[in-house]
Amino acid sequence: MVRKAGKSAKSSRKGKKARPPKCPHCRSGAETFRYMRRNYLFDVDAARQIVQDGREPVELDDDDVRHSVDISRIYAEHLPHVNTQYPGIVTHLWYQQPDGEVVHGHLLIDGHHRAARCLELGQPFFVHILTEDESRAIALKAPKIRTPEPALV
Numbered sequence: 001m002v003r004k005a006g007k008s009a010k011s012s013r014k015g016k017k018a019r020p021p022k023c024p025h026c027r028s029g030a031e032t033f034r035y036m037r038r039n040y041l042f043d044v045d046a047a048r049q050i051v052q053d054g055r056e057p058v059e060l061d062d063d064d065v066r067h068s069v070d071i072s073r074i075y076a077e078h079l080p081h082v083n084t085q086y087p088g089i090v091t092h093l094w095y096q097q098p099d100g101e102v103v104h105g106h107l108l109i110d111g112h113h114r115a116a117r118c119l120e121l122g123q124p125f126f127v128h129i130l131t132e133d134e135s136r137a138i139a140l141k142a143p144k145i146r147t148p149e150p151a152l153v
Contacts, residue, residue, distance in 0.1 A: 025078040025113070032140065033109040040093060041141035042109045047089045050138070051128035057087035059124045060108075060115070068108040069116045079120060082113045087126040092135035096145050 031044040060068075088111020095103045108115065111127065118125040130138065 025075050026081075031110075035093070035107060035109075036095075039141070039143055040107075040139065042091060043138045043140050044089070044110050046138045047091065047110060047130060047134075050130060050134050051087075051089055055128055057126035057128050060088070060090070060127050062119075064108075065115045065119060065125045068112060069119060072112040072116075074113060074116045078113050079117045082117050084114050084117050084121070084123060084125070086114065087111065087128050088115060090127045090129045091138065092130065092132045093139075093142065094145055095143065100146070102145055 033042045033044050034040065035042070088108050090106050091109050093105055093107050095105070097103060106129070108127065111125070115125045
């Protein structure tokens with residue numbers, strides 16, 4: 001979902017790029033990412049530290065970018081000034097279905113507005129992918145995976 005914003009203020013200075021008005025979505029401080037009604041909570045700051053190890057970013061498939069944007073809350077007034085040169089971050093996650101089957105997937109936890117901006121501009125969106133161990137390390141909250149009890153013989 002893209003939320004529409006009102007008209008933005010324009011700079012009266014000629015020859016200089018207009019600075020965006022104070023954006024309520026540009027924050028500093030600790031950042032986390034919630035998923036599935038707060039069943040999952042990820043430490044984005046820790047993930048950003050981990051991916052500074054020199055790993056190469058990979059291009060995320062357009063369908064995956066679109067899906068990540070579609071399931072997120074995107075603020076249109078924030079998009080024009082996000083910097084698309086910074087890759088997003090993808091983590092692994094595991095979910096146990098009611099029948100006991102464990103589903104393993106991937107989730108974009110950082111870069112949703114950059115992804116939306118890349119789609120808008122027709123540019124590829126790149127991400128750093130955490131390993132499974134790194135993903136477990138940054139998960140502050142996740143549903144427990146129940147292991148089946150051994151059958152008594």
